[in-house]
Structures are given as structure tokens and as C-alpha cells.
Amino acid sequence: MSDIKIRPVGYALGAELSGIDLSRPLSTADFETIKRALQQHLMLCFPGQQLSRDNIVDFASRFGPVDDNSTVKHRDPENPRVTMLSSKPFAGKPWDTFKNGDHWHSDRSFRPDPTAYTLLYAVEMPDVGGNTMFANQYMSYETISPKLQAFLEQLETVHLQTRKASAMMAKQFPAVVHPLIRVHPDTGRKALYLGEHARGFVGMTEEESQPLLDYLTAHATRPEFVYRHAWHVNDFVMWDNRCLMHIAVRDYDMSPGGPARHLLKCSVQGESIGRWYETVTGHKYDLEIAERSGVSQDQAAAVVGASSS
Numbered sequence: 001m002s003d004i005k006i007r008p009v010g011y012a013l014g015a016e017l018s019g020i021d022l023s024r025p026l027s028t029a030d031f032e033t034i035k036r037a038l039q040q041h042l043m044l045c046f047p048g049q050q051l052s053r054d055n056i057v058d059f060a061s062r063f064g065p066v067d068d069n070s071t072v073k074h075r076d077p078e079n080p081r082v083t084m085l086s087s088k089p090f091a092g093k094p095w096d097t098f099k100n101g102d103h104w105h106s107d108r109s110f111r112p113d114p115t116a117y118t119l120l121y122a123v124e125m126p127d128v129g130g131n132t133m134f135a136n137q138y139m140s141y142e143t144i145s146p147k148l149q150a151f152l153e154q155l156e157t158v159h160l161q162t163r164k165a166s167a168m169m170a171k172q173f174p175a176v177v178h179p180l181i182r183v184h185p186d187t188g189r190k191a192l193y194l195g196e197h198a199r200g201f202v203g204m205t206e207e208e209s210q211p212l213l214d215y216l217t218a219h220a221t222r223p224e225f226v227y228r229h230a231w232h233v234n235d236f237v238m239w240d241n242r243c244l245m246h247i248a249v250r251d252y253d254m255s256p257g258g259p260a261r262h263l264l265k266c267s268v269q270g271e272s273i274g275r276w277y278e279t280v281t282g283h284k285y286d287l288e289i290a291e292r293s294g295v296s297q298d299q300a301a302a303v304v305g306a307s308s309s
């Protein structure tokens, strides 16, 4: 029997859970309640939690293998399974990875086994702003016409890490192909799977891909599919990347000396759904991928030019 109280906070998604202290061991009954709530509401907030790094990792590991963050800079010195999203200087130097995530995305979609659950713990927050928005991708899929759904079911999307990625990460994850429509392994529901790393569709030209990507992204982020979370210090939030996209809103003073926004992050690895993208088709991103694989720019351009002619 669980004492957890669940209060929906958005029409599209989101619930606040109270009546539980996550710094204490999690009972099986509470775990089951939380998992069911997550399947129903997709994003959960546990306000007012006092959590150590180990508490965060212990909780996350109940939901699956926790990412070791081996390709991520700015791991927390106390526990490398935790990373920091922060507007504060790191090791005495300013850094700007806190600007990441300001386009709609699903975490680490550039990997064959993208993140299933992301967990964020708010340590410092501006008085106002620094919000995160989430969009329900079940709704996005379910509101597309059956004719277009049938077409989209056949498509595979090329996901490519953005240019601002570290060289280490870009080399490790050159490009990956995912189905455009994902079936959630727990709920069996279909969801649109897109995000800022989606660059085109396998077998389609750039001219064909881009307008469809633009349309689907606009549709997937319609206001009625969105919940906007205004953070409070000690909020512990988790969400399911397999049926949500999210975006970090730059709605606060990000200049040096501005208010701090500091969160601790932990990622639960998801199932493998992708395959490596190796076909050179003449897309501009083929050149980018070839460069990342250590091929010289001239060689890469020659390969891409030959395949597109």
C-alpha cells in the first residue's frame, strides 16, 4: 500500500507526486505506483526533495541501467553517474553547456540506445524563468490523419549529433537511424520520434525531407500537447523520452553574473531501437558524418559528390 498522492498538473502530461521521501529506500509498492504514474502522466515532479547524488542514482537505477556518462563532460565530482547542467562557472572557467537543449529534442536520440528516462534535480534556480517545456508525442501521433500515419510508419529518420557536440561524442556517435514512429515497450502505444538531431529520412532527398520534418515538428509541439514546468529549488523531475520531447527555455538572464540555474542530471539508458547510418546518399549531412569519421574534407566531398551525381 502506497501513501503517494498524485495530482495532474497539465492536460497533455505531467503530475506532481507528494507523500514520499525519495532519500529513503523505495518500497516495491511505491516503485510500482510511480511507474504506473509515469506511464499515465509521462512526466512526474516530486517537489521539496532533499537528495544526495547517491539518492538520485539509486532511485534512477530502479528504472533501468543508469548511463555511465563516459562521453559526457562535466560529470559531478562526487558521483560520475550524475552530470551538471549549470549556468555557473565550472572549475573556475565559464562554460556554456547549460545552453544545450534549447531546441525541441528527445535526450540522446543520436545513440542507437537513446535515453529512456531523464531525471533532473533542481539545486539552484532563477527567481523566475529557466522553465522546461514538454510535448506529448502519443498525442502528436494520434492526431495525424490515418493516411499520413500509414505513410509515416514506413519512414526511418537519420539522427545526427549537433555540430556543437564534443569531438569525442561526435566520433563515438556519427549518425544513427531510428523509426519515425516508435512503439512504447511498456504501453504498446505509438509515438512520433523526432527532435533536433533528426536531419532527414532514409531514401528521401533533402528537398523532400526538410518540409516534412518542419511540418511534423510544428505539429508535434502544438500548444495543446505541451506542459510547461516552472522549476522550484528541490524539485526532482523525471520523464520518459520515448513519448515526450522537451526544450529548455532561455527565459532568464543568462549573462555572466546573472542568476544561477544549476541542476543535477541522471539518465536511464533505453532499449536499442536504432542502427548505424552508413549509406552515403548525397545529403549535406553525409559530408558532416564523413568528416567525423576521420575522412579528409576533400575525400568526403568527393564521395558525396559522386553519390549525388
Ligand SMILES: [Fe+2]
Pocket: 101, 105, 106, 107, 246
Ligand atoms: Fe534534454
